[in-house]
Amino acid sequence: MSTAKPIGPLRKAWYQWKAIRFPWRKRYLVGLDLQGNTYWEFRLHRGDPSTPDSRFRRIVQYPRSTHLSEIKVSPQWHQWLRYQRREAPTLDEQAQDLVRVEQMKVLAAQADARWEAKPSYLDAPGKEKGQPVPPFDTGRNQPQEQAAREQSAAAAKNGRDSSSKAAQQQKDDPWKRAARSTGPGETWQPEAWTPTSTRKR
Secondary structure, X not given: OOOOOOOOHHHHXXXXXXXXXXXXOOEEEEEEOOOOXXXXXXOOOOOOOOOHHHOOEEEEEOOOOOOHHHOOOOHHHXXXXXXXXXXXOOHHHHHHHHHHHXXXXXXXXXXXXXXXXXXXXXXXXXXXXXXXXXXXXXXXXXXXXXXXXXXXXXXXXXXXXXXXXXXHHHHOOHHHHHHHOOOOOOOOOXXXXXXXXXXXX
């Protein structure tokens, strides 16, 4: 991959000239990105490199025709600008990163498609998206007639159990037990309080 705007021979020679680190030069060109931005290192003062303020400052310059909202700085150059990497990224490295980003987009789209193909538990019954959920196999699959007989037998048993449960509930009714207890009932009313007089000490 190449830059968005091809670099002419004159501009390329000018970049090479600006990248030469002459001792009298304060600012050096370090590199450029695929969007045409240039990255520079400079010192505030010339002189001894061992002085505390002699560390190179790092800046980015973008073409004058570029609007501020359209400026894009790649993550590699962000790391270089913040001193998180020592060497500046090359054009080949930036091109390989763009290829990697495109491959990641394709893989993410494929993963989303696989995720959409799976049924969701949040879908309403009968409106499921994706593939149908296979039935849970317990290993005891029976013919439909035998299953119907078992259901009718279970319903009859439930009918007998419900009648015996109703009789048991009438015996064990908590409201009736409360009425039979010796505690105050629903008609109980509090009495007036009449305090007794005590002798002063």
